[in-house]
Amino acid sequence: xxIFSFFNKTGKTGKDSIVSSTELGAGSETASLxxxxxxxxxxxxxxxxxxxxxxxxxxxxxxxxxxxxVNQLSLAGIDIxxxxxxxxxxxxxxxxxxxxxxxxxxxAELVLQDGNKETIASQEFDLSELGSIPALSxxxxxxxxxxxxxxTAQVPTADWSLAFNVQxxxxxxxxxDISWEEALSAEKKxxxxxxVQKLPKLNSQELNLTGFQTSFSEDxxxxxxxxxxxxxxKQIELENLPLEIxxxxxxxxxxxxxxxxxxxxxxxxxxxxxxxxxxxxxxxxNPDLSRWTARIPN
Numbered sequence: 239x240x241i242f243s244f245f246n247k248t249g250k251t252g253k254d255s256i257v258s259s260t261e262l263g264a265g266s267e268t269a270s271l272x273x274x275x276x277x278x279x280x281x282x283x284x285x286x287x288x289x290x291x292x293x294x295x296x297x298x299x300x301x302x303x304x305x306x307x308v309n310q311l312s313l314a315g316i317d318i319x320x321x322x323x324x325x326x327x328x329x330x331x332x333x334x335x336x337x338x339x340x341x342x343x344x345x346a347e348l349v350l351q352d353g354n355k356e357t358i359a360s361q362e363f364d365l366s367e368l369g370s371i372p373a374l375s376x377x378x379x380x381x382x383x384x385x386x387x388x389x390t391a392q393v394p395t396a397d398w399s400l401a402f403n404v405q406x407x408x409x410x411x412x413x414x415d416i417s418w419e420e421a422l423s424a425e426k427k428x429x430x431x432x433x434v435q436k437l438p439k440l441n442s443q444e445l446n447l448t449g450f451q452t453s454f455s456e457d458x459x460x461x462x463x464x465x466x467x468x469x470x471x472k473q474i475e476l477e478n479l480p481l482e483i484x485x486x487x488x489x490x491x492x493x494x495x496x497x498x499x500x501x502x503x504x505x506x507x508x509x510x511x512x513x514x515x516x517x518x519x520x521x522x523x524n525p526d527l528s529r530w531t532a533r534i535p536n
Contacts (some may be wrong), residue, residue, distance in 0.1 A: 244319060244330050244380055248298045251394075253330070255401035256480040257310045259337055275305040277335045281375035299332070300376045306336035313348070313400045314376070320393050325385035326361065326383020327393065331400050332376040333368055340370045347406035347442060347471050348381060352390075353397030360386040360403065362442045362472075405505045406442065406471045410434070412506035433465075434508045440469030445503075449483075449532035450510070458517035460492060464532045465510055468503040475500040481513055482535040492519050493535055 280300035282288065288296075303314050312334040319328045329350065333342070333429055341364035350359035361383050381400065412434045414427065422430075433450060440446070444467075451463040462483055468474050477500040483491040492515045504508045 241486075244328055245292060245295050245316065245319060245378060248295055249317070250299065250302070250315070251317050251396050251398065253397060253399040254304070254305065254312050254314045254334075255399045256310050256312045257402055257404060259311050259335075260382050274308045276308055276374055277305045278303075278334050278336055278374045278376045281372050281377045283377075285369070285370050288446050296378050300378075303332065303334065303376060306334060308336055308338070310334075310336045311402070311426060312336075313402065315398055315400045316378075318393050318398065325388075327383040327388060329381040330378070331401055332378050333365075333371065333480045334376045335371050337471070338373050342366055342370050344370070345442075347403040349401050349403050350383060350388075351399050351401060352394050355399075357365035358390045358394070359388040362406070391517075408506055410440065410469075411507050413504045414508045415501075415509065415511070418510065421443055430473045430510060435506070436457060437465070437467070442469055442471070445474060447481075447532050448532065449530060452483075452527050452530060458520075460515040460516065460517075460520060461512055462532060463510060465508045465514045466501070466503050467508045468505065471505050473502055473504045474499060477501075479513075480534055482533050483515070483525075484531040484533065486529040487523065489522050489525065491522045491525040491527075493521075494519055 248445050266438065280297050282293065282296070299316060306312055312332075312335055314332040316330040318330070320326070321328065327350075345362055345364050345366075346362060347362045349357050354359050368377055369376055412427075412431045414422070415429075437448060446467050448465040448467060449462060451464060453461045455461065458526060460483070462481070464481075466476070476498050478495060478497055479501075480493070480495045482493045494513070494515055496513055501509070501511065
């Protein structure tokens with residue numbers, strides 16, 4: 239694979255980031271051995287075609303990496319080269335495993351941090367492209383950060399690190415506000431969790447609204463309950479939310495803007511919330527709400 243032509247130096251400018259394998263859903267082996275140190279060795283897939291010179295450099299870099307404790311995964315930063323044509327950054331690193339069995343990862347967000355631990359780039363990668371990671375191995379890879387994912391113009395030359403965003407691997411979950419936790423029965427909470435699990439999967443950088451319930455009060459006010467879905471790997475705080483309801487005929491039933499306290503939606507979660515539209519703001523007197531949509535108006 240031509241990407242390994244990037245590994246052309248025996249120097250290392252990046253640092254290592256280490257997590258427990260259980261944090262990334264890769265399982266765990268014998269807990270009693272987790273303080274034992276092991277030394278992973280270079281792993282080159284049989285599908286890769288690399289020159290002897292590249293293999294020598296990779297072996298040198300791999301052999302120079304420190305031991306890991308049992309059941310750890312690590313990203314060892316080697317070097318970063320900017321593409322002068324696209325502005326993308328090619329981050330050279332070793333994906334390291336001290337598990338005693340092979341495994342394959344899926345998608346995960348990786349973050350690039352400078353020497354002050356400030357995030358300077360973040361992007362989702364399909365780690366299955368690395369193939370099956372053998373037991374006790376160091377697998378070299380080039381992680382290409384696209385220009386639009388990079389937050390600085392200066393390529394770090396020392397003490398940077400490539401790390402897993404562990405939150406991106408946590409299953410999407412229901413996030414109930416304390417008022418909902420106290421008001422809902424266990425059965426109703428279970429119903430909401432089932433609804434959240436059946437919704438289409440969110441993209442990693444997506445925030446959307448999905449309506450799930452409407453009702454009219456005795457005085458004609460319209461209550462609309464929606465799921466606020468956060469696909470980002472960081473929490474989002476909403477202070478003001480414009481909202482429009484469209485009925486089954488495509489008519490705009492009502493528009494309004496709601497000031498919130500703010501409303502915090504945790505990373506990778508869905509939060510239900512109810513908005514009340516006063517009767518005198520309704521634009522349709524008898525809307526068809528057999529099917530309806532909640533959206534942020536243009």
